[in-house]
Amino acid sequence: MQFTSMVLSNAEVSPGYHRMRLTAPPEFAAARAGQFVMVRVGGGIDPLLRRPFGIFDLSTHTPLHDGAVSQPCFEMLYRVVGKGTALLSTLHATDRLDVLGPLGTGFDLGTPGAEKLLVGGGVGLAPLYLLARHLVQQSPVRLFAGGRTRDDILCITEFERLGVECYVATEDGSLGECGLVTEALVSRLEQLEGGAELFACGPHPMLKAVAAIAAYHAIPCQVSLEGYMACGVGACLGCVTPGHGHTAETPDYRCVCKEGPVFPAHELGWEE
Amino acid sequence: MQFTSMVLSNAEVSPGYHRMRLTAPPEFAAARAGQFVMVRVGGGIDPLLRRPFGIFDLSTHTPLHDGAVSQPCFEMLYRVVGKGTALLSTLHATDRLDVLGPLGTGFDLGTPGAEKLLVGGGVGLAPLYLLARHLVQQSPVRLFAGGRTRDDILCITEFERLGVECYVATEDGSLGECGLVTEALVSRLEQLEGGAELFACGPHPMLKAVAAIAAYHAIPCQVSLEGYMACGVGACLGCVTPGHGHTAETPDYRCVCKEGPVFPAHELGWEE
Amino acid sequence: MKPDMTVNLAGLELRNPVMTASGTFGYGREFADYVDLEKIGAFVTKGLSLKPRPGNPTPRIVETPGGMLNAIGLQNVGIEAFIAEKVPFLARVNTPAIVNFFGSTPEEYAELAGRLDEIPQVAGLEVNISCPNVKQGGIVFGTDPACAGQVVAACRRATKKPLIVKLSPNVTDVVVMAQACADAGADALSLINTLTGMAIDLKSRKPVLANITGGLSGPAIKPVALRMVWQVSRAVQVPLIGIGGITSATDALEFILAGASAVQVGTASFITPSASQEIAQGMERWLEEHGVARVSDLVGALEC
Amino acid sequence: MKPDMTVNLAGLELRNPVMTASGTFGYGREFADYVDLEKIGAFVTKGLSLKPRPGNPTPRIVETPGGMLNAIGLQNVGIEAFIAEKVPFLARVNTPAIVNFFGSTPEEYAELAGRLDEIPQVAGLEVNISCPNVKQGGIVFGTDPACAGQVVAACRRATKKPLIVKLSPNVTDVVVMAQACADAGADALSLINTLTGMAIDLKSRKPVLANITGGLSGPAIKPVALRMVWQVSRAVQVPLIGIGGITSATDALEFILAGASAVQVGTASFITPSASQEIAQGMERWLEEHGVARVSDLVGALEC
Numbered sequence A, B: 001m002q003f004t005s006m007v008l009s010n011a012e013v014s015p016g017y018h019r020m021r022l023t024a025p026p027e028f029a030a031a032r033a034g035q036f037v038m039v040r041v042g043g044g045i046d047p048l049l050r051r052p053f054g055i056f057d058l059s060t061h062t063p064l065h066d067g068a069v070s071q072p073c074f075e076m077l078y079r080v081v082g083k084g085t086a087l088l089s090t091l092h093a094t095d096r097l098d099v100l101g102p103l104g105t106g107f108d109l110g111t112p113g114a115e116k117l118l119v120g121g122g123v124g125l126a127p128l129y130l131l132a133r134h135l136v137q138q139s140p141v142r143l144f145a146g147g148r149t150r151d152d153i154l155c156i157t158e159f160e161r162l163g164v165e166c167y168v169a170t171e172d173g174s175l176g177e178c179g180l181v182t183e184a185l186v187s188r189l190e191q192l193e194g195g196a197e198l199f200a201c202g203p204h205p206m207l208k209a210v211a212a213i214a215a216y217h218a219i220p221c222q223v224s225l226e227g228y229m230a231c232g233v234g235a236c237l238g239c240v241t242p243g244h245g246h247t248a249e250t251p252d253y254r255c256v257c258k259e260g261p262v263f264p265a266h267e268l269g270w271e272e
Numbered sequence C, D: 001m002k003p004d005m006t007v008n009l010a011g012l013e014l015r016n017p018v019m020t021a022s023g024t025f026g027y028g029r030e031f032a033d034y035v036d037l038e039k040i041g042a043f044v045t046k047g048l049s050l051k052p053r054p055g056n057p058t059p060r061i062v063e064t065p066g067g068m069l070n071a072i073g074l075q076n077v078g079i080e081a082f083i084a085e086k087v088p089f090l091a092r093v094n095t096p097a098i099v100n101f102f103g104s105t106p107e108e109y110a111e112l113a114g115r116l117d118e119i120p121q122v123a124g125l126e127v128n129i130s131c132p133n134v135k136q137g138g139i140v141f142g143t144d145p146a147c148a149g150q151v152v153a154a155c156r157r158a159t160k161k162p163l164i165v166k167l168s169p170n171v172t173d174v175v176v177m178a179q180a181c182a183d184a185g186a187d188a189l190s191l192i193n194t195l196t197g198m199a200i201d202l203k204s205r206k207p208v209l210a211n212i213t214g215g216l217s218g219p220a221i222k223p224v225a226l227r228m229v230w231q232v233s234r235a236v237q238v239p240l241i242g243i244g245g246i247t248s249a250t251d252a253l254e255f256i257l258a259g260a261s262a263v264q265v266g267t268a269s270f271i272t273p274s275a276s277q278e279i280a281q282g283m284e285r286w287l288e289e290h291g292v293a294r295v296s297d298l299v300g301a302l303e304c
């Protein structure tokens, strides 16, 4: 679905990170956690391509004036890294944005009851919040949030408000444990008796580590990937990632935008 | 001089025409009527090149707060025709703009005392206002303003406030005489006993007609030209116009941005 | 009165002159939610080869000023899977599907042309000659008139369907290439394919694309594409399909004026999935507003 | 410690690797109010011919997506007026002035090279071979290796000054052209000149440029330029000057990584008159921040 969205708010939530709330058409309410949108920033050729962002949250917006009808809306949590996100960060309420989405395949919610362990690195937390909102209704949920410094640890209060137990680790020790978030994850897994299910989003090395941990403990794990995208709909083959059987001789590429961005970790090739 | 200017105001003065007031450095106060600026619209590659605009007026801006120092400023009167001017029209007070100028060779004020006849077509009035402000101090000044409809007749009140007698003609008769402004000019010239001096800015066919009238009456005439410009400083040779001696065999091109935009009409080639 | 938007292109009857470009529109189905396929003239599918092709490692795309580079590496499902998995969809859409294809020897091209000739759902063929000739030291077919002519002649013998040859812009003289392809039996020429380019990431001191170089497309290349269409249209008799940086009805009409009978929309579909449909509608509106009865009246109508 | 920004380019000692490109910087003086000429490595003057040249009718320029087309038509004052009116300024500036020049026969090129060789204020010559050879049916020198080699050899015999040959990108194989010019005695190669393009005005149904086609420059062409510099640097031994869409220090450093020893800034000077100076400063700052001692350490340092 392609639609024109109105910015409701756009605030810096941590240095370099913004959270933007946008209106959406009614059908958008059916978006699943882990799906994403592609946003056209500016109306011209610079930036040229749309920019992909996860769906941080879905909600309803009721305008303040009398008799106003409430309207679905969604949120994005984004980090300013380049031209497109810099421009995005300058938008204000009432500005318009051209949005394509929801796109891709989101998270599978797994087995109700089984403990859910969410692992997010930096802005990788973005799609995990909507996921947590869905998961807390059926299972205990724990979040492992990692980042370089405390500035990269986002929206933890929101997760806690859902009843999610949060573990924080930063590489410089400025918040939570000092070190990698995967260490906290491993401790938790060692404590756990029954099975747990993993959901991860963040930098590729983190996902690789999480996938290895899941494989070691033989528990289900879904990862949400990034990939340079042009079309977002599976047409250009720009965004592919190697599947588990991938070799130079027997290539096995998966489309991140269509088959993903969420994949069962064991279906992917983690070698490169 | 290249400088960052702050927008003080930017208002639509007639459908499709805007008037923008901008701060300038102290040296800018020395700009002459007929000189122009080149404005960078947006900070990226779209639009890529600067856009040239005449200097409509020069003045001083005194900020409202206590102890504020007053600052030179200038105005542009522009018509929204394409991408650059459309973007320009969306700017607000306190927005910044990158300006290059004053550029080029402006009007020569002519002989004090001799009647000055200013001929402007549409947005061609832009550089004539500053000129009129200078001329009224030494000579009687009349303005002949033409346009397609009354929407193209701009800022006449401002000219009248200077004591300039204004004649208006529109092609559709929606304001002033119905017809071309050059007809009113010819009548006036036929009434005049002593010599008059002509100053014109507007569409090329109008300038050509004015130049012919001046030649017929053997009176001095200066015209301000437009030309597609890249550099604005005489380096790229993009903006040239044929001089009076120009033929395919003995080419004689003048640089509109550097030798112009104002030229004595008799120095130009009017054939093409 | 509604203007006549139909085009007869080398035997293909199109409802309007706007097609989508190969590699930017998948196999048609990917965009079906966003474009009413029956509002465009035709669509061209992703470059096909006999065997499935893996394509290049990633990153495969990068944005550049006013354009993008891609180095997909011609990943595709191969003819067998194409027939099994993609052709059924083509049959369901009432819009001509043109299949873009390539090979690494003239024989492979011909074999594929022959296979495609047998598929009734395939309305026409577009030969991508911007590929290396493995038999001749990897020289790109589309940069050598003799090589290109050989490939086109081989395909011509293998199919009776409309045969479109897609020209590479990475040549000294596109007219010579166009002439060679027309002489060898092309029914129409499409131009341009991407310009070879490169992007570098200063931080890592590496090329951005895993393949190092890639093909430049998008608005940035429009002036080059327009120039080539104009040059070829004055020299060669077969109908042309203009491609390169078309994002609006105005762009498309410029290509028509330059001598193209139809156009293809590529990169623009990434930005606005419905771009091709909107461009067709915009062209129709423009013709109506300007009292042009038939879009074909504008073909090559540039006044120089 | 300040990084070492100096470059020795074919015998030219430059304080830094940033030069301005021919045709975009007049004869140096036009920009003197905006750029501290002594903060850039060198400047290249507008293409010079033996006789004054009128240039083309107007319009001569038009903006395109991410770039611009120009069809100035090589308007210039000719060698006599150059010596009388422009050389005195060159003498006053403590920055090497490189004179870009062209002819319509190899003999004209050689004669001009010889004349320029006698002018002490001229630090080096840049041969523009993107011009038609009137003796050979108007084929552009720079698109035929033999023609190009002939011109370069003729110039080489006529001058002992550093001889830079500026390559055209409108060729199938830029490496072959580069090799031909290097073999014929070029001390350095600069690349790229503009890509041939065209713009059309739909309203008037006419080409925008009076000359119909023009040369595309600006950010849009950067990927093509980078690719060509990289290709040539791997194949040819002489030093290269990278040109094409450079607007920032990052852009310039990308060209250095690709194999250029120096760069030229063209269209960017129109947008920011001080662009060349700012790019030189930005490069120095980047080197300092990244602990690179000498800019020459980065030349061709791309990791592929």
Ligand SMILES: Cc1cc2nc3c(=O)[nH]c(=O)nc-3n(C[C@H](O)[C@H](O)[C@H](O)COP(=O)(O)OP(=O)(O)OC[C@H]3O[C@@H](n4cnc5c(N)ncnc54)[C@H](O)[C@@H]3O)c2cc1C
Pocket: A036, A047, A049, A050, A051, A052, A053, A054, A055, A076, A077, A078, A079, A080, A081, A082, A083, A084, A085, A086, A123, A126, A127, A225, A226, A227, A228, A229, A261, C062, C063
């Ligand atoms: C499925 C998906 C979901 C994402 N969700 C989020 C999110 O919720 N929050 C968030 O902050 N970021 C998210 N990203 C990353 C985000 O898309 C990039 O940070 C953004 O596109 C950068 O754009 P830019 O213009 O600021 O940067 P530039 O570096 O100027 O971008 C240049 C080009 O590279 C692409 N690009 C740059 N970085 C990335 C990247 N990491 N992944 C993919 N393409 C990239 C851009 O899309 C653009 O085409 C997601 C990416 C994907 C693929």
Ligand SMILES: Cc1cc2nc3c(=O)[nH]c(=O)nc-3n(C[C@H](O)[C@H](O)[C@H](O)COP(=O)(O)OP(=O)(O)OC[C@H]3O[C@@H](n4cnc5c(N)ncnc54)[C@H](O)[C@@H]3O)c2cc1C
Pocket: B036, B047, B049, B050, B051, B052, B053, B054, B055, B076, B077, B078, B079, B080, B081, B082, B083, B084, B085, B086, B123, B126, B127, B225, B226, B227, B228, B229, B261, D062, D063
């Ligand atoms: C010396 C000079 C003074 C001018 N003064 C004024 C003024 O005071 N008020 C005003 O409204 N306009 C003035 N113009 C015209 C003004 O520069 C153009 O209308 C403006 O550049 C259009 O930009 P755009 O992006 O909106 O249009 P587009 O059509 O998108 O512009 C595309 C390109 O064409 C150029 N261009 C388009 N129209 C013209 C034109 N008429 N003259 C020169 N270049 C053009 C643009 O600069 C740009 O490079 C002046 C032009 C010159 C040369």
Ligand SMILES: Cc1cc2nc3c(=O)[nH]c(=O)nc-3n(C[C@H](O)[C@H](O)[C@H](O)COP(=O)(O)O)c2cc1C
Pocket: A230, A236, A238, C021, C022, C023, C024, C046, C047, C048, C070, C072, C074, C100, C128, C166, C192, C193, C194, C216, C217, C218, C219, C221, C243, C244, C245, C246, C264, C265, C266, C267, C268
């Ligand atoms: C991602 C991508 C993939 C492409 N794949 C093919 C292809 O398989 N075969 C082909 O002939 N052209 C291919 N092209 C080239 C386009 O069909 C078109 O010629 C080019 O992109 C220029 O048009 P544009 O500027 O409108 O995109 C591809 C282009 C892109 C951007």
Ligand SMILES: Cc1cc2nc3c(=O)[nH]c(=O)nc-3n(C[C@H](O)[C@H](O)[C@H](O)COP(=O)(O)O)c2cc1C
Pocket: B236, B238, D021, D022, D023, D024, D046, D047, D048, D070, D072, D074, D100, D128, D166, D192, D193, D194, D216, D217, D218, D219, D221, D243, D244, D245, D246, D264, D265, D266, D267, D268
């Ligand atoms: C207006 C203009 C005039 C030019 N004139 C010349 C010229 O006389 N000789 C020449 O070799 N190159 C000429 N060029 C090409 C530039 O030197 C340069 O190679 C090209 O513009 C690409 O660099 P850029 O993208 O930084 O502008 C000209 C370019 C422009 C824009």
Ligand code: FES
Pocket: A228, A229, A230, A231, A232, A233, A234, A235, A236, A237, A238, A239, A240, A255, A256, A257, A258
């Ligand atoms: S982004 Fe085009 S296929 Fe995934």
Ligand code: FES
Pocket: B228, B229, B230, B231, B232, B233, B234, B235, B236, B237, B238, B239, B240, B255, B256, B257, B258
């Ligand atoms: S605009 Fe460059 S010379 Fe006038």
